[in-house]
Amino acid sequence: MPLFDSIYNFAGWLTGNAVEAEDLAQETYLxxxxxxxxxxxxxxxxxxxxxxxxxxxxxxxxxxxAMRTVxxxxxxxQETMEAAMTLDTPESILMGRAGQxxxxxxxxxxxxxxxxxxxxCDVEEMSYQEIAETVSVPIGTVMSRLHRARRILRGxxxxxxxxxxxx
Numbered sequence: 058m059p060l061f062d063s064i065y066n067f068a069g070w071l072t073g074n075a076v077e078a079e080d081l082a083q084e085t086y087l088x089x090x091x092x093x094x095x096x097x098x099x100x101x102x103x104x105x106x107x108x109x110x111x112x113x114x115x116x117x118x119x120x121x122x123a124m125r126t127v128x129x130x131x132x133x134x135q136e137t138m139e140a141a142m143t144l145d146t147p148e149s150i151l152m153g154r155a156g157q158x159x160x161x162x163x164x165x166x167x168x169x170x171x172x173x174x175x176x177x178c179d180v181e182e183m184s185y186q187e188i189a190e191t192v193s194v195p196i197g198t199v200m201s202r203l204h205r206a207r208r209i210l211r212g213x214x215x216x217x218x219x220x221x222x223x224x
Contacts, residue, residue, distance in 0.1 A: 060103060063181055064110055070176050071114045073165055081117065085110040103183070104190035111173060111192060163213040171206035174199055 064085055069078035088109050089096075096105055164172055170192075177183045177191060188199045 060106060063103075064106065067107065067176060067181065068110060068114070070164065070172065070180070071111075071169065077117075081110065081114055084113050088113060101187060101190060104187045107177065107181075107183075107191040108193065115169075159214065159217050163210055163217065166213060167206055167209060171202055171209060174202045175206040175210065178203055 061082070065078060065082045068081040068085070069075060072078050072081055085106065089106050092109070096102065164175075167175065173192060174188055177188045178185075183191065185196050185199050185203075188203075189196045192199070194202075
């Protein structure tokens with residue numbers, strides 16, 4: 058099945074549960090097969106199937122529970138340039154001093170709308186355009202959410218690192 062590892066991994070990050078991730082991946086492929094006639098040849102298959110995965114997750118019980126905890130945000134893209142100038146990236150902090158459990162815990166605390174764009178960009182290596190197509194928002198919103206996700210993640214990992222060194 059095309060992209061199965063990527064679909065399963067993303068499902069795992071969204072659900073936080075291996076069994077639910079398997080169910081979500083299977084349901085995604087079933088919906089993709091049933092709705093394949095809606096796929097337009099020449100368009101981005103990866104963005105199309107990830108959008109099915111995301112929508113399936115968001116309409117699931119787990120996804121609805123996760124969305125209830127999402128804070129309101131302004132999608133005006135005001136802070137997007139700041140992210141490009143930051144030297145201390147979440148990735149450098151992650152690799153520098155956080156273990157796998159700290160990374161996973163910090164990612165799981167991110168609201169879904171931030172976690173999904175961060176994972177699609179940094180794990181799935183999608184372009185901003187692909188992410189925008191996948192989550193059905195403008196590119197400016199993708200950039201804004203990505204910046205906020207990285208800032209929140211950076212703060213969580215720095216706080217975790219300070220707590221570990223003083224405790």
